[in-house]
Amino acid sequence: MIRHTDHFHGSDLETIEKVYGIKKEEIVSFSANVNPLGISPKLKATLSERIDAIMSYPDRDYTSLRNRIAEYIRAEADDIIVGNGSTELISLFIQIKHPKKALIVGPTYSEYEREVALGGGSTLYYRLEEENDFILDIPSLDKELTSDVELLVICNPNNPTSSAISRTDMRKILDICKKKGIFVMVDETYVEFAEDIRGITSAPLTNYYNNLIILRGISKFFAAPGLRLGYAICGNADLLKEMNQRKNPWTINSLAAIAGEIMFADEAYIKETRTLIANERKRICSILKTNKNVKCFNPIANFVLVKILKDDITSLDLFEAAIREGLMIRDCSTFPFLNNKYIRFCFMTPELNNKLLQVLLEVLK
Incomplete structure (x- = not known):
C-alpha cells in the first residue's frame, strides 16, 4: 500500500x-x-420520457422550475434565481458585490475564499472554537465584524463541523450586519438533511432582510452533482436583477431543468x-x-x-x-x-x- x-x-x-x-x-x-x-426514483422513471426537450432552448427565465422550487422551499418564485450549480451563483454574487474584505466562518469549504480572491478581495476567518463544539458565539462574531468587512460568509449547517445556527440566531446576526452595512451569504447546501429544517433555514428571512442571499443545490441531498443545478433565494430585487443581467442565458440545459422539477416533487x-x-x-x-x-x-x-x-x-x-x-x-x-x-x-x-x-x-x- x-x-x-x-x-x-x-x-x-x-x-x-x-x-x-x-x-x-x-x-x-x-x-x-x-x-x-x-437519485430520485421518480426521476429515473420519467426523465427519459422528456428527452425531446433537448430539441428546444430552455425557457430563458426557467419559470416552471422556479415555481417548483418556490413550492418546495415555501418562498416566492420572484425571489429565486437558478444557475449552473451554486458555484456559478456564488461567482456572480461576488462579481457584483466585489467585497474588498470578507469574513468567513470556519473551518469551512475553501471555495468561498477562492471566489473572493478571484474578485480581488481578501478574506479573514472567524474561528469556530472546539471547546464550544464549533457553535458560533454571536457576541464574539460581532467584535470581528469591523468597519472594513463588507461580506460575511456562513455555511449552515457547516462543512466540516456539521454544526448549525438556528434561524433565531441568524436573525440576530443579520441585525448586526444590517447596522454595519455588511451583506450576508449563507450556503444551505446541507440544510435539507437537518432534522429541524424549519428551525435552521434562513429562507423565510429573505422577506425581511435585503442584505441576505441563500445558496442551495441538488448535488448532495438529491445526489445529482452531475446535473449542475443550483439556486439562490434573495429578497433584494435589485441584486437579483443584476445577477440575471450578468448571467449567461440558458446556463441550465433543458433536461437538468426538467429533472429539477421532477426531483423537488418526489415527496x-x-x-x-x-x-x-x-x-x-x-x-x-x-x-x-x-x-x-x-x-x-x-x-x-x-x-x-x-x-x-x-x-x-x-x-x-x-x-x-x-x-x-x-x-x-x-x-x-x-x-x-x-x-x-x-x-x-x-x-x-x-x-x-x-x-x-x-x-x-x-x-x-
Missing part, C-alpha cells in the same frame, strides 16, 4: 484509483456527503432520505460516543466530524485503513483550524455504515 500525503476531495476518485490501485467503481465515498439512496424520496439520515445519524453517534479514543461532535447535517484522541493515530492512518477496504473518508487536516486528528464521514446505508465503523474502531481500539 502506497502511503500518500495528498488530501482528497469526495470527487477525486480518479486520483484515488491511480494512487492506491483501487478501481473507482469499487470505492464507496463517505467523503462526498451525497444522499446514499442515489416519498425526500421523506425516505430524511428518515434514513436521521436514524443513522443517531445510531452511529451513539456508537462513537462509547469509544474513549474519539470525540464525536453533535452533527446536524448528513455527516459527522470526529476527533481522534489516541496519541499514536492520525487522520491519515484512518484514511488509509478505510481506503484499503474500498471506503473513502475525509482527512480534515487541510481545513483551516483543524489538524491531523480530525476526520469527517457521511452517513450511508446501515450496512455500509457498519462496515466503515468496523474498520475505524478496529484501528482505534
Whole structure:
C-alpha cells in the first residue's frame, strides 16, 4: 500500500484509483456527503420520457422550475434565481458585490475564499472554537465584524463541523450586519438533511432582510452533482436583477431543468432520505460516543466530524485503513483550524455504515 500525503476531495476518485490501485467503481465515498439512496426514483422513471426537450432552448427565465422550487422551499418564485450549480451563483454574487474584505466562518469549504480572491478581495476567518463544539458565539462574531468587512460568509449547517445556527440566531446576526452595512451569504447546501429544517433555514428571512442571499443545490441531498443545478433565494430585487443581467442565458440545459422539477416533487424520496439520515445519524453517534479514543461532535447535517484522541493515530492512518477496504473518508487536516486528528464521514446505508465503523474502531481500539 502506497502511503500518500495528498488530501482528497469526495470527487477525486480518479486520483484515488491511480494512487492506491483501487478501481473507482469499487470505492464507496463517505467523503462526498451525497444522499446514499442515489437519485430520485421518480426521476429515473420519467426523465427519459422528456428527452425531446433537448430539441428546444430552455425557457430563458426557467419559470416552471422556479415555481417548483418556490413550492418546495415555501418562498416566492420572484425571489429565486437558478444557475449552473451554486458555484456559478456564488461567482456572480461576488462579481457584483466585489467585497474588498470578507469574513468567513470556519473551518469551512475553501471555495468561498477562492471566489473572493478571484474578485480581488481578501478574506479573514472567524474561528469556530472546539471547546464550544464549533457553535458560533454571536457576541464574539460581532467584535470581528469591523468597519472594513463588507461580506460575511456562513455555511449552515457547516462543512466540516456539521454544526448549525438556528434561524433565531441568524436573525440576530443579520441585525448586526444590517447596522454595519455588511451583506450576508449563507450556503444551505446541507440544510435539507437537518432534522429541524424549519428551525435552521434562513429562507423565510429573505422577506425581511435585503442584505441576505441563500445558496442551495441538488448535488448532495438529491445526489445529482452531475446535473449542475443550483439556486439562490434573495429578497433584494435589485441584486437579483443584476445577477440575471450578468448571467449567461440558458446556463441550465433543458433536461437538468426538467429533472429539477421532477426531483423537488418526489415527496416519498425526500421523506425516505430524511428518515434514513436521521436514524443513522443517531445510531452511529451513539456508537462513537462509547469509544474513549474519539470525540464525536453533535452533527446536524448528513455527516459527522470526529476527533481522534489516541496519541499514536492520525487522520491519515484512518484514511488509509478505510481506503484499503474500498471506503473513502475525509482527512480534515487541510481545513483551516483543524489538524491531523480530525476526520469527517457521511452517513450511508446501515450496512455500509457498519462496515466503515468496523474498520475505524478496529484501528482505534
